[in-house]
Amino acid sequence: MTANDFERYNPREKEPFWQKTWDEKETFTVSDEIPADPYYVLEMFPYPSGRIHVGHVRNYAMGDVVARFQRARGKTVLHPMGWDAFGMPAENAAMANKVHPREWTYANIAAMRTQLQSMGLSLDWSREFATCDEAYYHRQQMLFLDFLEAGLVTRKTSKVNWDPVDQTVLANEQVIDGRGWRSGALVEQRELTQWFFKISDFAEELLEAIDGLDNWPEKVRLMQQNWIGRSEGLRMLFEVATEQSPAKTIEVFTTRPDTLFGASFIALSADHPLAAELAKTDPALVDFIAECHRMGTAAETIETAEKKGFKTTLEVKHPVIEGATLPVYVANFVLMDYGTGAIFGCPGHDQRDLDFANAYGLPVIPVILPEDADPKSFTITDEAYTGPGKVFNSGFLDGLDVEDAKAKIAQTLETRLVDGKPQGVRQTNYRLRDWGISRQRYWGCPIPVIHCDHCGVVPVPKDQLPVRLPEDVEFDTPGNPLDRHPGFRNTTCPECGAEARRETDTMDTFVDSSWYFARFTAPGAETPTVPALANAWMPVDQYIGGIEHAILHLLYSRFFTRAMKKTGHIGIDEPFKGLFTQGMVTHETYKDDSGQWLAPTEVAIEMVGEERVARHIGTGKPVTIGSVEKMSKSKRNVIDPEDMIAAYGADTVRWFVLSDSPPERDVQWTEAGIEGAWRYVQRVWRLVNEASAVLDTSAETLDEDPASIEMLKTAHKAVDQITRDIAGLRFNRAVAQVYELTNAISKFLPAIAPAPSLTAIKALRTSVEFLIQTIAPMMPHLAESCWGVLGHDRMVCDTPWPEADPRYLVDDTVVLAVQVNGKRRGEISVAKDAAGPQVEEAALALDAVARILDGKSPKKVIVVPNRIVNVVA
RNA sequence: GCGGGCGUGGUGGAAUGGUAGACACACAGGACUUAAAAUCCUGAGAGGGUAUCCUCGUGCGGGUUCAAGUCCCGCCGCCCGCACCA
Numbered sequence: 001m002t003a004n005d006f007e008r009y010n011p012r013e014k015e016p017f018w019q020k021t022w023d024e025k026e027t028f029t030v031s032d033e034i035p036a037d038p039y040y041v042l043e044m045f046p047y048p049s050g051r052i053h054v055g056h057v058r059n060y061a062m063g064d065v066v067a068r069f070q071r072a073r074g075k076t077v078l079h080p081m082g083w084d085a086f087g088m089p090a091e092n093a094a095m096a097n098k099v100h101p102r103e104w105t106y107a108n109i110a111a112m113r114t115q116l117q118s119m120g121l122s123l124d125w126s127r128e129f130a131t132c133d134e135a136y137y138h139r140q141q142m143l144f145l146d147f148l149e150a151g152l153v154t155r156k157t158s159k160v161n162w163d164p165v166d167q168t169v170l171a172n173e174q175v176i177d178g179r180g181w182r183s184g185a186l187v188e189q190r191e192l193t194q195w196f197f198k199i200s201d202f203a204e205e206l207l208e209a210i211d212g213l214d215n216w217p218e219k220v221r222l223m224q225q226n227w228i229g230r231s232e233g234l235r236m237l238f239e240v241a242t243e244q245s246p247a248k249t250i251e252v253f254t255t256r257p258d259t260l261f262g263a264s265f266i267a268l269s270a271d272h273p274l275a276a277e278l279a280k281t282d283p284a285l286v287d288f289i290a291e292c293h294r295m296g297t298a299a300e301t302i303e304t305a306e307k308k309g310f311k312t313t314l315e316v317k318h319p320v321i322e323g324a325t326l327p328v329y330v331a332n333f334v335l336m337d338y339g340t341g342a343i344f345g346c347p348g349h350d351q352r353d354l355d356f357a358n359a360y361g362l363p364v365i366p367v368i369l370p371e372d373a374d375p376k377s378f379t380i381t382d383e384a385y386t387g388p389g390k391v392f393n394s395g396f397l398d399g400l401d402v403e404d405a406k407a408k409i410a411q412t413l414e415t416r417l418v419d420g421k422p423q424g425v426r427q428t429n430y431r432l433r434d435w436g437i438s439r440q441r442y443w444g445c446p447i448p449v450i451h452c453d454h455c456g457v458v459p460v461p462k463d464q465l466p467v468r469l470p471e472d473v474e475f476d477t478p479g480n481p482l483d484r485h486p487g488f489r490n491t492t493c494p495e496c497g498a499e500a501r502r503e504t505d506t507m508d509t510f511v512d513s514s515w516y517f518a519r520f521t522a523p524g525a526e527t528p529t530v531p532a533l534a535n536a537w538m539p540v541d542q543y544i545g546g547i548e549h550a551i552l553h554l555l556y557s558r559f560f561t562r563a564m565k566k567t568g569h570i571g572i573d574e575p576f577k578g579l580f581t582q583g584m585v586t587h588e589t590y591k592d593d594s595g596q597w598l599a600p601t602e603v604a605i606e607m608v609g610e611e612r613v614a615r616h617i618g619t620g621k622p623v624t625i626g627s628v629e630k631m632s633k634s635k636r637n638v639i640d641p642e643d644m645i646a647a648y649g650a651d652t653v654r655w656f657v658l659s660d661s662p663p664e665r666d667v668q669w670t671e672a673g674i675e676g677a678w679r680y681v682q683r684v685w686r687l688v689n690e691a692s693a694v695l696d697t698s699a700e701t702l703d704e705d706p707a708s709i710e711m712l713k714t715a716h717k718a719v720d721q722i723t724r725d726i727a728g729l730r731f732n733r734a735v736a737q738v739y740e741l742t743n744a745i746s747k748f749l750p751a752i753a754p755a756p757s758l759t760a761i762k763a764l765r766t767s768v769e770f771l772i773q774t775i776a777p778m779m780p781h782l783a784e785s786c787w788g789v790l791g792h793d794r795m796v797c798d799t800p801w802p803e804a805d806p807r808y809l810v811d812d813t814v815v816l817a818v819q820v821n822g823k824r825r826g827e828i829s830v831a832k833d834a835a836g837p838q839v840e841e842a843a844l845a846l847d848a849v850a851r852i853l854d855g856k857s858p859k860k861v862i863v864v865p866n867r868i869v870n871v872v873a
Numbered sequence: 874g875c876g877g878g879c880g881u882g883g884u885g886g887a888a889u890g891g892u893a894g895a896c897a898c899a900c901a902g903g904a905c906u907u908a909a910a911a912u913c914c915u916g917a918g919a920g921g922g923u924a925u926c927c928u929c930g931u932g933c934g935g936g937u938u939c940a941a942g943u944c945c946c947g948c949c950g951c952c953c954g955c956a957c958c959a
Contacts, residue, residue, distance in 0.1 A: 049959090087959065171958065172955095173959095174957085223954075226876050226877080227955085227956090298956090299874090300955060303874040303955085351874085433956070438957095439957065509957095547954085548953060550954070552954085552959095553959085583878095660886065660897075661886070666878095672884070673884085675899095676898050679912095732885085733887075733895095735897080736887070736896035739896050743896090815892085816891095819891080822941095827892070864940095871939090
């Protein structure tokens with residue numbers, strides 16, 4: 001019998017078969033009982049854009065490996081799937097295609113569910129829900145009311161991007177170069193009263209708890225720390241020196257009070273009440289403030305804008321330099337919602353202040369001296385000095401280092417009174433702001449409150465929930481259809497019965513995704529959660545998703561879990577015990593000659609000499625190859641894996657996406673290599689069939705042949721390594737190990753096949769079974785098929801994970817590299833744990849070493865046991 | 874602008890401070906075949922040499938160390954996030 005006598009493995013037949021089998025046996029369904037040995041694996045649920053892309057495949061393939069692996073290790077695994085289904089694209093589709101957001105969304109979900117199911121994921125589909133399901137947003141409204149009652153919710157004003165032509169609020173991504181994406185109008189900032197979750201009350205707690213998240217990537221913990229942005233500083237009063245002034249003092253917050261002697265101006269936010277007060281008598285200031293408001297609200301926009309200021313008529317007294325005054329500006333780079341909305345500018349030691357001072361001709365006085373600098377000649381021109389050093393040019397602070405100077409100036413100002421108050425108060429500040437959840441949109445969870453002229457803001461009584469989204473809405477005009485829907489908007493006050501107005505804002509979709517993981521533990525419950533079940537399953541043992549969610553989604557979820565604990569819905573603080581952030585899948589972008597984005601499937605690329613040239617497949621017209629970016633629908637650079645799955649099967653595609661790149665790294669998508677994955681699938685199938693034929697032969701001899709021992713060693717070492725790699729989510733390394741095991745079996749099998757001994761057959765069975773068991777989490781359908789060929793009745797997914805026998809993991813001899821002056825010159829084979837002098841002797845005996853030493857004795861010989869020898873000549 | 878990350882052959886990548894390039898893809902040569910596909914074998918970082926070998930080499934420039942892809946300092950390039958994209 002030869003290789004060609006076996007039929008090829010046909011995924012088109014086998015994959016649906018196994019999927020149906022798992023489904024019928026409810027293999028991956030978990031009961032509503034309290035689990036004994038729970039393991040909760042969750043991948044970030046997708047937005048139902050309509051089609052999955054390779055980024056999803058990568059994400060869900062990884063999660064599935066973890067789920068199947070933990071299941072094989074005996075855990076009761078919860079591995080659910082749902083849909084992050086509210087959000088803007090559905091409304092955009094409604095406007096563009098006259099299709100209702102609900103219809104569009106559920107059709108997309110159906111299409112994506114089919115695609116996901118073709119991947120053969122070990123999901124418990126019985127727990128599936130979408131956040132736009134009435135049942136889900138009903139419970140979310142319950143949570144909102146509980147949070148409101150617990151004092152976790154507040155109302156205040158904040159700024160939005162306003163499109164003056166479309167008369168609507170724009171998301172940051174809808175503002176392009178300062179203009180509304182649809183109307184092209186210059187965007188303005190506008191204040192609205194909105195709902196907020198008081199996440200800033202939890203700033204310290206959220207910050208401290210980061211220390212306990214030891215199964216999170218260090219980079220994410222750092223990003224969250226920086227985002228919360230705890231800083232210790234001084235709130236201080238500057239006395240206004242100008243007689244005609246609406247205020248006697250200006251309060252600033254600074255983290256660098258040590259640089260006070262270097263202060264050369266005061267800057268107020270354009271939204272500062274004092275700026276508004278001054279503007280009443282100064283038309284030019286009105287214009288300046290208006291100019292500041294003529295831009296978007298995104299931090300990036302504000303911070304990259306050119307630094308601009310307006311000099312007011314006010315001056316303040318310098319607190320520590322007798323007789324000196326500082327001018328007061330209104331400036332576009334000072335944020336009202338951080339600190340007090342006013343700063344003192346020290347150009348020498350803050351880059352923004354320096355840029356501002358250089359633009360307006362303000363003095364730059366260095367007051368911190370770097371270690372080796374000369375105080376007489378040290379000057380600052382274009383680059384502020386923010387490092388450590390000794391304070392100088394600073395009167396009584398001279399000679400102190402930065403920290404001591406901060407303490408001393410704080411002490412001084414604390415004891416002084418200005419306008420009856422201490423001039424300085426030490427204060428801990430956080431960058432983290434409250435979470436604004438109001439959205440002026442239709443396709444979101446309605447905020448369940450009613451506005452009454454007599455009673456104020458009245459929560460909708462729980463027995464009147466859910467507040468449903470009305471079906472009969474129009475998207476012909478921009479703006480929120482709920483706001484112009486009389487049937488929805490007009491209601492009566494639950495308290496006094498008078499005519500009242502329903503809140504027409506809906507919730508930020510981040511709210512939806514801040515507790516879905518808890519809902520999965522009891523997806524049908526009348527209450528938001530069943531605390532006993534939530535507590536049994538949670539926290540999520542392994543959460544997997546894109547690095548782009550490192551801050552907002554994860555931080556909001558951490559807050560939400562605490563808020564749910566306060567309101568009795570769950571008993572834990574942290575939702576995600578283990579976090580893994582996968583890298584982005586990127587692809588080239590393409591544009592045709594009219595500037596329209598083209599999908600990769602519409603483009604043909606060929607090599608003309610050294611250059612890659614792209615043409616439109618249909619029209620043959622030239623295509624511009626653009627930059628490589630994260631796959632997104634708007635730039636059309638997404639790759640739909642459906643064709644690939646149809647052509648090669650899910651296993652090949654899963655194997656392919658897992659095999660090459662380290663999972664945390666971004667990958668530039670290319671199909672190069674899929675053929676190799678496909679061939680590997682066939683190779684495993686062939687190998688198992690060939691092995692199976694040998695396993696069926698009867699043997700009598702029981703030779704302890706070295707080849708079989710070697711085979712067993714290789715197999716056990718592979719299992720050991722693969723187990724550790726999968727547990728550590730290093731899938732690409734696990735794959736490499738699997739290849740090595742496969743290569744070893746491929747050599748071993750033909751060697752023993754003609755006359756196998758009992759030992760050889762045993763070694764072969766162990767090796768091949770280890771191979772199939774270790775590929776099972778990655779290529780589950782192929783593994784089940786092979787497992788059957790090997791004569792098993794029980795499915796491999798129900799079979800316990802193999803254990804490596806420690807006896808096979810050790811070697812008697814080791815090969816050591818021998819270096820001379822750090823350069824490799826040869827190698828020696830010595831007994832494991834051989835004594836230093838022996839190793840040294842063997843190393844010096846090498847020809848190459850002797851030649852370089854040229855008769856001289858070495859200065860030093862470094863022997864690192866079982867690793868390396870370095871001869872220092 | 875601020876915060877975080879990444880950078881290794883033709884390609885994806887591997888490497889507790891200890892033999893750089895495991896494993897795979899692509900490629901080339903060979904075997905099998907009427908032929909192709911599939912499969913199997915062999916080769917390969919770059920440069921030099923018949924060969925044993927030698928020199929260079931992990932984005933760039935310095936440094937620490939017996940030893941640096943790995944640690945430190947300074948750059949460059951790319952990617953992610955920046956609170957209304959999800």
